[in-house]
Amino acid sequence: MTNVQSENCGYGGMIAASLLLLLWLIPSYSPEYPGYGMSATLVPNLAAGFILLLALLGLTRNMLKARRLSRSGETAGAGAASAAGVAWGHLLRFMLPCALLMPAMSRLGFIPSGVVFMLLVQWFCGQRKPVAMVLVALVPVLTVWALMRFALGVPMP
Structure with a gap:
C-alpha cells in the first residue's frame, strides 16, 4: 500500500x-x-x-x-x-476512546467520562507527568461543563 x-x-x-x-x-x-x-x-x-x-x-x-x-x-x-x-494501531487507540465517549457520557455523566477520555488521550500521546495530566484533564472538562451549564443553560448528562 x-x-x-x-x-x-x-x-x-x-x-x-x-x-x-x-x-x-x-x-x-x-x-x-x-x-x-x-x-x-x-x-x-x-x-x-x-x-x-x-x-x-x-x-x-x-x-x-x-x-x-x-x-x-x-x-x-x-x-x-x-x-x-x-501506524493504524495508533489511530485505533485514538478512535476507540472517541467512539466510547458518547455512550460513557450517557451512563456515567459528562465530568467523569470527559476526565477519563482526556486522561486516556494524554496517555496515548506519551504524557506521563501526573500533575500535568490531571490539570489538562480537569480544567477543560470543568470549564466546558460550567460554560454549558451556567452560561448557555444547557443541562449536561
Whole structure:
C-alpha cells in the first residue's frame, strides 16, 4: 500500500466515523432539547461536521493530485513509496476512546467520562507527568461543563 492509498483509507475511515457520529451516535445519546438555551447536540454536531469537512477536503486534494499527475504522465514520487510506517494501531487507540465517549457520557455523566477520555488521550500521546495530566484533564472538562451549564443553560448528562 502506498502513502497516498493509506491516506485515502484514513480519510475514508474518518468520513465513515464522522457520518456515524452525525447520523447515529450523537442523536441517540444526546438528551432531548428542553426548549431553552442551546441544544445539547449543537457542539458535537459542529465538531463531527468539521471533521467530516476536513476529511472530505483531504480526500479531494489527494484525488485531484492523482488526476493531475496522471494527466502529466509523472509518477507519484514519494507518494508511491511503501507505507510500512503507517501506524493504524495508533489511530485505533485514538478512535476507540472517541467512539466510547458518547455512550460513557450517557451512563456515567459528562465530568467523569470527559476526565477519563482526556486522561486516556494524554496517555496515548506519551504524557506521563501526573500533575500535568490531571490539570489538562480537569480544567477543560470543568470549564466546558460550567460554560454549558451556567452560561448557555444547557443541562449536561
